Amino acid sequence: MTSSWEPALARLTQALLTVAVVIANIIGTAVVFVAAVWVLPTPPVADVGQVRLVNLVAAGIYVAVAVPVGIVWGNFALRAALAVAREQRAPTETERRVVLRGPVSIGLRMAVLWAVAAVVFGVLNLRYSGLLAFEVAITVALAGVTTSAVGYLLTERLLRPITARVLRADAPGRPEVPGVAARAVLAWALGTAVPVLGAISSGCSRLPRSA
Secondary structure (H helix, E strand, C coil), X not given: CCCCCCHHHHHHHHHHHHHHHHHHHHHHHHHHHHHHHHHCCCCCCCCHHHHHHHHHHHHHHHHHHHHHHHHHHHHHHCHHHHHHHHHCCCCCHHHHHHHHCHHHHHHHHHHHHHHHHXXXXXXXXXXXXXXXXXXXXXXXXXXXXXXXXXXXXXXXXXXXXXXXXXXXXXXXXXCCCCCHHHHHHHHHHHHHHHHHHHHHHHHHHCCCCCC
């Protein structure tokens, strides 16, 4: 049976997804900067002000590059799903799979961009201090895990109307998305694992070194 698709739904979903994911990443970046500057203790460096300025400028440049890349990459990942809605037709099996796996796809793309950021900022701060580079890389990586998980949840919620239409047209023969156990792990990671790992990594970096 062919579903009645509304082109406006595709445009609205695309706009909301773009705004939500961009805001989530900007908030994640702000949290990293606040944590690095005012929360986590800074290892001894020659000029703290210069280190903060360099990282702030680098963060601005990275965000300015990564956000457009993420938008284009994310829209490319969901192009088949949005095209079906715009063209008011029933989805093919491939398009249905794209819709159902959309949240995972967006979350993984966000994770890749945050992983690149962790490497970039770790290397950037290595010139000042190995300990500082470690702390910055871990902070960015943990923030990336949280932000990517939030991006997954936001995408899942915003794609729900299109997902419902896809499933009404033709339900898959096997699960295409993470189940209850995976969602429980995701909730645990957001609420417990990331904060605990952050505290452990910060504490371990402050352990006294033997002579």
